[in-house]
Amino acid sequence: MNELLGLSITQAAARLAAREISARELTLAHLDAMEAYRSLNAFITETPERALAMAEASDGRIGRGEAASLEGIPIGMKDLYCTADIPTTAGSRILAGFVPTYESTVSANLWDAGCVCLGKTNLDEFAMGSANVTSHHGHVTSPWTRAGDNAALVPGGSSGGSAAAVAARIAMAATGTDTGGSIRQPAAFTGIVGMKPTYGRCSRWGIVAFASSLDQAGPMTRTVADAALMLQAMAGFDSKDMTSADHEVPDWSGLLKADVRGLRIGIPKEYRVDAMPEEIERLWQRGAEWLRAAGAELVEVSLPHTRYALPTYYIIAPAEASSNLARYDGMRFGLREEAEDLTRTYMRSRAEGFGAEVQRRVLIGTYVLSAGYYDAYYVKAQKVRRRIAEDFSAVFERVDALLTPTAPSAPFRIGEKMDDPVAMYLNDVFTVPSSLAGLPGISVPAGLDGQGLPLGLQVLGRAWDEQTVLDVALALEEAAGFATLPYGLGEAP
Amino acid sequence: MALDPSTVARIAELARIDVPEGERSRLALELSHILGWIEQLGEVDTDDVEPLRSVMAIERPWRPDVADDGERREDVLANAPKTHDGCFVVPRVIE
Amino acid sequence: MSYRIAGGTGEWEIVVGLEVHAQVTTASKLFSGASTAFGGEPNTHVALLDAGLPGMLPVLNARAVEQAVTTGLGLDAQINLLSTFERKNYFYPDLPLGYQISQYQEPIVGRGALLLDLPDGGTKSVGITRLHLEADAGKSLHDRLADETLIDLNRCGVALMEIVSEPEIASPEEAVLYMRKLRTILRYLGTCDGDMEKGNLRCDANVSVRRVGERTLGTRCEIKNLNSMRFVARAIDHEARRQVDLIEAGGAVVQETRLFDSERGETRSMRSKEEAHDYRYFPDPDLLPVQLTQDYVDRLKASLPELPDTKRLRFMADYGLSAQDADALVAERATADYFEVTAKGRDAKLAANWVLNDLFGQLAASGRTIEQSPVAPAQLGALLDLIAEGTISGKIARDVFAAMAVDGGDPAAIVEAKGLRQVSDTSALEPIVDRLIEDNPAQVESCRKNPKAIGWFTGQVMKATGGKANPQLVGRLLAAKLPRAE
Numbered sequence A: 001m002n003e004l005l006g007l008s009i010t011q012a013a014a015r016l017a018a019r020e021i022s023a024r025e026l027t028l029a030h031l032d033a034m035e036a037y038r039s040l041n042a043f044i045t046e047t048p049e050r051a052l053a054m055a056e057a058s059d060g061r062i063g064r065g066e067a068a069s070l071e072g073i074p075i076g077m078k079d080l081y082c083t084a085d086i087p088t089t090a091g092s093r094i095l096a097g098f099v100p101t102y103e104s105t106v107s108a109n110l111w112d113a114g115c116v117c118l119g120k121t122n123l124d125e126f127a128m129g130s131a132n133v134t135s136h137h138g139h140v141t142s143p144w145t146r147a148g149d150n151a152a153l154v155p156g157g158s159s160g161g162s163a164a165a166v167a168a169r170i171a172m173a174a175t176g177t178d179t180g181g182s183i184r185q186p187a188a189f190t191g192i193v194g195m196k197p198t199y200g201r202c203s204r205w206g207i208v209a210f211a212s213s214l215d216q217a218g219p220m221t222r223t224v225a226d227a228a229l230m231l232q233a234m235a236g237f238d239s240k241d242m243t244s245a246d247h248e249v250p251d252w253s254g255l256l257k258a259d260v261r262g263l264r265i266g267i268p269k270e271y272r273v274d275a276m277p278e279e280i281e282r283l284w285q286r287g288a289e290w291l292r293a294a295g296a297e298l299v300e301v302s303l304p305h306t307r308y309a310l311p312t313y314y315i316i317a318p319a320e321a322s323s324n325l326a327r328y329d330g331m332r333f334g335l336r337e338e339a340e341d342l343t344r345t346y347m348r349s350r351a352e353g354f355g356a357e358v359q360r361r362v363l364i365g366t367y368v369l370s371a372g373y374y375d376a377y378y379v380k381a382q383k384v385r386r387r388i389a390e391d392f393s394a395v396f397e398r399v400d401a402l403l404t405p406t407a408p409s410a411p412f413r414i415g416e417k418m419d420d421p422v423a424m425y426l427n428d429v430f431t432v433p434s435s436l437a438g439l440p441g442i443s444v445p446a447g448l449d450g451q452g453l454p455l456g457l458q459v460l461g462r463a464w465d466e467q468t469v470l471d472v473a474l475a476l477e478e479a480a481g482f483a484t485l486p487y488g489l490g491e492a493p
Numbered sequence B: 001m002a003l004d005p006s007t008v009a010r011i012a013e014l015a016r017i018d019v020p021e022g023e024r025s026r027l028a029l030e031l032s033h034i035l036g037w038i039e040q041l042g043e044v045d046t047d048d049v050e051p052l053r054s055v056m057a058i059e060r061p062w063r064p065d066v067a068d069d070g071e072r073r074e075d076v077l078a079n080a081p082k083t084h085d086g087c088f089v090v091p092r093v094i095e
Numbered sequence C: 001m002s003y004r005i006a007g008g009t010g011e012w013e014i015v016v017g018l019e020v021h022a023q024v025t026t027a028s029k030l031f032s033g034a035s036t037a038f039g040g041e042p043n044t045h046v047a048l049l050d051a052g053l054p055g056m057l058p059v060l061n062a063r064a065v066e067q068a069v070t071t072g073l074g075l076d077a078q079i080n081l082l083s084t085f086e087r088k089n090y091f092y093p094d095l096p097l098g099y100q101i102s103q104y105q106e107p108i109v110g111r112g113a114l115l116l117d118l119p120d121g122g123t124k125s126v127g128i129t130r131l132h133l134e135a136d137a138g139k140s141l142h143d144r145l146a147d148e149t150l151i152d153l154n155r156c157g158v159a160l161m162e163i164v165s166e167p168e169i170a171s172p173e174e175a176v177l178y179m180r181k182l183r184t185i186l187r188y189l190g191t192c193d194g195d196m197e198k199g200n201l202r203c204d205a206n207v208s209v210r211r212v213g214e215r216t217l218g219t220r221c222e223i224k225n226l227n228s229m230r231f232v233a234r235a236i237d238h239e240a241r242r243q244v245d246l247i248e249a250g251g252a253v254v255q256e257t258r259l260f261d262s263e264r265g266e267t268r269s270m271r272s273k274e275e276a277h278d279y280r281y282f283p284d285p286d287l288l289p290v291q292l293t294q295d296y297v298d299r300l301k302a303s304l305p306e307l308p309d310t311k312r313l314r315f316m317a318d319y320g321l322s323a324q325d326a327d328a329l330v331a332e333r334a335t336a337d338y339f340e341v342t343a344k345g346r347d348a349k350l351a352a353n354w355v356l357n358d359l360f361g362q363l364a365a366s367g368r369t370i371e372q373s374p375v376a377p378a379q380l381g382a383l384l385d386l387i388a389e390g391t392i393s394g395k396i397a398r399d400v401f402a403a404m405a406v407d408g409g410d411p412a413a414i415v416e417a418k419g420l421r422q423v424s425d426t427s428a429l430e431p432i433v434d435r436l437i438e439d440n441p442a443q444v445e446s447c448r449k450n451p452k453a454i455g456w457f458t459g460q461v462m463k464a465t466g467g468k469a470n471p472q473l474v475g476r477l478l479a480a481k482l483p484r485a486e
């Protein structure tokens, strides 16, 4: 492996600044990796020429002493972010051929910060999935395999392409979006760091909407410090998004410290779910021990409505999605399947354009909003959602952060859990509650299971308190010392 | 709540997704399974609970009334499957 | 105003409720920065949001909220400090998002009232059920291509206020009075231009009939998109008669949406869109609930202009105008303002007459609005001053006004330039009078028998002076010199 691929953003930035390496060199190394690991199918669209042009521009700015915070850092952009003049598919056939003329706010922020665009990363169609197996552009393969077993594993989802690219050292970082766990769960599955900030921290403008009240952009990196750097560049108020908060973005990166002395960390007892592997339970306890050893106080807390979070989510998210996806009708952009009349054209275009999982969720969403069912499903779900949010508010009166596992299982095989949607939905059991409450959360790689697969721990925090979340995550990262590369990555490229 | 194939047909029509007749029974089963699982929400007492309106208390001024957008027809039509005289062309709408 | 339909089996009355869509006066759309300008090349006043492109988000226009609240205050209505935008989901090519953003369960304005000014001088209050904000749809052009439809999104997203009345309108005439009064108030407030031709005021009418004396409401039909005052009356009248005929023939009214065919003067059922609408309303998660403070509402209330009902009463009390003249003057704020400038410190009734007769006649003849009047109110006032001072007669004033209407200008200057100053000098008029008496003994004689014969002499003096003789002075001279009838 090219040694440049092993660098964190922080390390690369230092070497770029010292002119020991050029952005062009760094980008070329990553473009080589992209080619070498093309079989992972982490990218839907590769943009090598743009990447080199951007890298050269970065070198120019570095030379003139005008480097921005992420100058010359090659990243992957989840293909849910609209990017000007680069095809944007949302992993769906219905956006075949769609090339935005506009740039999402968050991606624009990253380009302004000096990032180099390697390409658009694969994802579950319209971000609906937890295994990155629903993309029209094919599933993503995790760079990880079980010890002594070559079976292809899922990278998690929906930001599976981003996760695989960062884990395989194709990209130094990537963007994700998290609606019910789509950053944190794939981060856990691929042994990287993934952070969802507070709802309202990043602008949603220009990001293809899945469920508007839940969607948040966030970074996927290999270290907590890199996550802080990336989020710093991504976040900020945007007058084009009414749900974007006009809060000052703190200097998370500058203030980052592994010091958790005096912090109270809650362990929510409801997160001990049935059928969770022993190993995950043990890792969770070990995480708690690390924090205690670092000077934090551990407190058992209760979030009584936890078990209702998933069913609540599977009303609200499909309901919003059924409406958000109505604009994909073949009239003004994207796929149009001409049929005998207007209504048939709508129906054929959407049947051909949407995959099975998207259709399923649009139908569920349509049903729960339809006359006679709205109160029983949607209104009920919004009431339970308030209860869930209140659970967190109450707990955060007593503790500064929560520690939980990120996912209830280790990565599984591609094709597994495919026949039962509910079994697939359970992947997000630990991430969905905080999404419903809009709270910030991060997944940190904390260890391996018996088969050599990565496991993640999740830190949740108060609204707008990303700093504590990052600090606790850093303490975990230092204690865990997770440095394992995906199996076999050593040989290439 | 068990969904029958005719309900699947009705919501598919509402959602403008063509679900061939042969697939309606399978989908009805799948969706019923999901809905059955969702219905555990009935256990939660929400009698005195107001539905959540917005998850974050975000306060912000509205947009000032300035016409500073539009006049970008190329962008608007850039991805259109079919256009004519600066308009989108769609299958005939019967009034 | 009692309106009855005489059927074969007895008398019927009608019950009408109106839903008016009024385009909010704003520079930009309800949720995007695209212009609301009328016309323009297709799809030029379109932001990416209006075209429903992926990732685009709505941002609420502060002015639209202000305008809706102002309108609510002008209708004496309840302002809801908390309201919600919801999505009304349905597929249509002129609706790019696949949903209309509207207000459903929690509108920004609740119950209010509108006062109709009846022709007999009385009034009738009609309840307002609610007013809510929503985004307009685009335009489908069906006749440009043979088998396809063109979509122009210039209108798409323009802010509308939907104003819903209670079913308290009892005749086609009342419906028109309602529309007129609503239009007047909207224009006073500056919240809607009220131009039905441009479609920025549109009306749907819910019509039902019942036998006189009956209390329960009949089944109603909704007539969509009435776009002129005349059509409002004709459509309601026709629809009511259709329903009466139907029921009397043993049929039943089916609740449905109907269209008014203005060429045939009848309503007909809209193609059975009977795929049972299910709009799946839910709060739009892209928009936060609209939270107003009482302070915000109070500030808007304090800045409300004087509204027509108040102004009408004041005109009657302060200026001694008749109800009819006051009505006519307050119908447009610009007219009322014009009148007040003209009348200030002058004979108000005379000013009202000049505005309503001479000015309106002149504007109608030249196809101008009062804003485009070539005669400014101060100039008309100056003209009235010339009459009051005796510089010119009322008759000459009309000639001066006609000249002002063509070239504009100061009335005094016109009087000077054209030599129209009234002759009020006895020494100038006396020789003319004496000569006439001397030359016309027969006419003098007839004055003895008929006092009205004096008018002949007045006419001759006027003729001799080109109409400039002071009529009072001429009258006095003639009375002194001519014999009186016995």
Ligand SMILES: [Mg+2]
Residues within 6 Å of the ligand: C019, C204
């Ligand atoms: Mg209506």
Ligand SMILES: [Zn+2]
Residues within 6 Å of the ligand: C021, C134, C162
């Ligand atoms: Zn409406």
